[in-house]
Each structure stands twice: as C-alpha cells, then as structure tokens.
Amino acid sequence: EAGVAQSPRYKIIEKRQSVAFWCNPISGHATLYWYQQILGQGPKLLIQFQNNGVVDDSQLPKDRFSAERLKGVDSTLKIQPAKLEDSAVYLCASSQMRLANNEQFFGPGTRLTVL
Amino acid sequence: GENVEQHPSTLSVQEGDSAVIKCTYSDSASNYFPWYKQELGKGSQLIIDIRSNVGEKKDQRIAVTLNKTAKHFSLHITETQPEDSAVYFCAAGGVDSNYQLIWGAGTKLIIKP
Numbered sequence: 001e002a003g004v005a006q007s008p009r010y011k012i013i014e015k016r017q018s019v020a021f022w023c024n025p026i027s028g029h030a031t032l033y034w035y036q037q038i039l040g041q042g043p044k045l046l047i048q049f050q051n052n053g054v055v056d057d058s059q060l061p062k063d064r065f066s067a068e069r070l071k072g073v074d075s076t077l078k079i080q081p082a083k084l085e086d087s088a089v090y091l092c093a094s095s096q097m098r099l100a101n102n103e104q105f106f107g108p109g110t111r112l113t114v115l
Numbered sequence: 116g117e118n119v120e121q122h123p124s125t126l127s128v129q130e131g132d133s134a135v136i137k138c139t140y141s142d143s144a145s146n147y148f149p150w151y152k153q154e155l156g157k158g159s160q161l162i163i164d165i166r167s168n169v170g171e172k173k174d175q176r177i178a179v180t181l182n183k184t185a186k187h188f189s190l191h192i193t194e195t196q197p198e199d200s201a202v203y204f205c206a207a208g209g210v211d212s213n214y215q216l217i218w219g220a221g222t223k224l225i226i227k228p
Binding site for chain 2: 003004040041042043044045048055056091093095102103104105106107108109
C-alpha cells in the first residue's frame with residue numbers, strides 16, 4: 001500500500017514569512033497527526049485529527065500555527081508568521097486507531113529552516 | 116502529564132554485538148510502549164511494541180522488556196548488523212490518552228564494521 005505522502009520535503013524561508021505543508025495519509029486511516037521534531041528531540045504532537053474533527057490541539061501555537069483536514073483525508077499545516085524557533089522537521093502520521101492496532105505510519109517529513 | 120526519558124543518546128557497538136536502549140516513563144496509566152526506527156530520508160517505522168499486560172516480547176533479533184513497577188522498558192537488538200544503524204525512538208501512551216504517544220529524545224545507534 002502507498003505510504004504517507006508529504007510535501008515539500010525541504011523549505012527555507014525568512015522569519016515573518018508564511019509557509020504551508022501538505023500531508024496525504026494512508027487511504028482509510030481516520031486519524032492524522034502533525035508532529036514537530038526539533039533536532040536532537042523526539043516528535044512533539046501539534047495536532048491530532050479524527051476524520052475531519054480535531055481531537056487535540058492543545059500544543060499547537062494557535063497564534064501562528066493552523067491546520068485543517070477538509071473532507072477527512074489530506075491535511076495542511078500552516079505557519080504564519082514564522083519564527084526562528086520554528087526550524088524543525090514537521091512530521092505527518094496516520095493510523096487506523098483500532099484498539100488492537102495503534103501503529104502510526106509516518107511520512108518522510110518536511111525540513112523547515114527559518115532564517 | 117507523561118514524560119519519557121531515553122538513554123543513551125548515542126550508542127556505538129561492534130557489528131555482531133548486542134545493543135540495549137532504555138526508557139523510563141512517569142505516568143502509571145500508560146499501557147502501550149512502541150519502539151520506532153527512523154532512517155535518514157524515510158518515515159519512522161514501528162519495529163516492535165509491548166502492552167502492559169506482558170513483560171517481554173520478541174521478534175527475531177529484536178526484543179522489548181517492560182518493568183511496570185519501575186516504569187521502564189528497554190529495546191534489545193542482538194547480532195547487530197550494519198542496517199540496524201538508525202535513530203531509535205521509544206514512546207509511551209494508552210487508551211486514556213486516545214493512544215497519543217509521548218516520545219523519548221531518541222538514540223542514535225551506530226554499528227561499527
């Protein structure tokens with residue numbers, strides 16, 4: 001089966017600019033996650049969707065970050081305006097969220113550099 | 116909330132030797148503990164997981180042990196091979212948190228030929 005797709009793979013912007021990342025999860029996966037992974041750290045959950053509804057966005061800096069999952073399939077994460085500390089890899093993952101199978105499938109990530 | 120600590124941050128072992136990575140967690144409600152392998156340019160992949168109703172699970176050269184009392188779990192890789200070189204992440208979660216995972220900081224495993 002096709003994996004989780006993300007684009008772009010790399011992005012370099014200047015601070016105060018805007019940027020958007022796209023994710024297409026595995027077909028049929030109801031749950032979609034966006035993570036921020038800073039160099040040398042583990043992934044930090046930004047937002048979790050179940051179909052097109054938000055399950056948890058408590059760690060999303062809502063003054064500058066936004067995310068949507070229209071139609072419950074692919075998703076977009078936006079940063080506006082970007083800060084230097086937003087430099088990180090942004091990971092998208094999806095899962096079926098069944099009790100017996102919680103495996104998350106990860107995309108390759110988007111590496112963001114803010115100058 | 117849950118906190119997961121992972122050690123060591125870097126581990127270098129001779130090919131053929133064993134590697135052990137350890138994680139501790141803080142929330143006794145956590146009952147699901149996966150390990151993921153992250154290779155350069157690829158999405159992280161689940162390599163093994165364990166639930167709190169068992170103490171050990173093995174899959175060929177990979178095993179995970181769980182000590183619920185001490186709140187720690189470990190990844191064991193035997194007969195290491197060059198393709199085992201990667202960054203390994205542990206995580207903890209559970210049904211109470213919608214299976215959201217709290218992740219360790221990762222261990223870079225280097226297999227020396």
